[in-house]
Amino acid sequence: MKVNPSPSMKGPINGANLTADTRNLPWHRPPEITDFNMGVQRMMKDIDEERETQLLYSLLELEVPVYIITTNLLLRKIGRGIIPIDLAVLMAGPVARYIEIIARDNGLVPDMDVESDEEPITPTLLQLQMGTEEEIRELLADGISPEDLDSDEPVEDTEDEPAMGLMGPVGDMVASKEEQASMLGEPAVDEEEELV
Amino acid sequence: MDFNEAVRKSVKKFLAGKMDMAEISKVSKADIVYTLSFFDELEEEMTDEVPKGKKKKKKKEMVEDES
Numbered sequence: 001m002k003v004n005p006s007p008s009m010k011g012p013i014n015g016a017n018l019t020a021d022t023r024n025l026p027w028h029r030p031p032e033i034t035d036f037n038m039g040v041q042r043m044m045k046d047i048d049e050e051r052e053t054q055l056l057y058s059l060l061e062l063e064v065p066v067y068i069i070t071t072n073l074l075l076r077k078i079g080r081g082i083i084p085i086d087l088a089v090l091m092a093g094p095v096a097r098y099i100e101i102i103a104r105d106n107g108l109v110p111d112m113d114v115e116s117d118e119e120p121i122t123p124t125l126l127q128l129q130m131g132t133e134e135e136i137r138e139l140l141a142d143g144i145s146p147e148d149l150d151s152d153e154p155v156e157d158t159e160d161e162p163a164m165g166l167m168g169p170v171g172d173m174v175a176s177k178e179e180q181a182s183m184l185g186e187p188a189v190d191e192e193e194e195l196v
Numbered sequence: 197m198d199f200n201e202a203v204r205k206s207v208k209k210f211l212a213g214k215m216d217m218a219e220i221s222k223v224s225k226a227d228i229v230y231t232l233s234f235f236d237e238l239e240e241e242m243t244d245e246v247p248k249g250k251k252k253k254k255k256k257e258m259v260e261d262e263s
Binding site for chain 2: 034035036037040041066067068070071074075085086087088089090092093094096097098101104105112114115
């Protein structure tokens, strides 16, 4: 007879999935709206409510980008089980445009920048994040941009050392002939005797 | 890609007029109403709209002045 191993303390409790009540979470139920037009209409209607409008104007005055406001509005609807996630992504464009229109109508200048603000990954940026290159920090403090540092020519090898593998000798640690001979079990031979 | 990034890309596409109509038509029972042209018209309507309240006030003011 097969005996079950003792349960790990880190693992899930056996049968927990059968006893936990997860049916009541809004995003586990079918969403209220699955139609694109109805979804956008509902969003526009909700934005026009007084409380939502106050929040919207406050965020716009704080110069929060419109796409971030849109994300938050959509996430709240998803969390309440009103719209599914895929529909929310499709609705993002019309909702953002509507927010832009409202903002302009009220004399606000919305931040419609949707370009990614992520910096390009460069060797200098990585070194700075790793905190290894103090010299680079000093150069940057002097006003030299990371682009200028990265655009420099590749660093040439200062020493003309032959390329060696992992098993190659390290630096000048080469054994003398006598030492090599003793390691090989050969009798030590003096150079003078050899000459004779 | 997180949700924030997906929304950003979706907004960018919509504003550039590159809306994926085929994908939207899958989740739309009727014709798509809320297109970029719809919002352009809405914006024109809202900007052209003269505040009605001000007109009425002016009329009232004129009546008061006459009296």
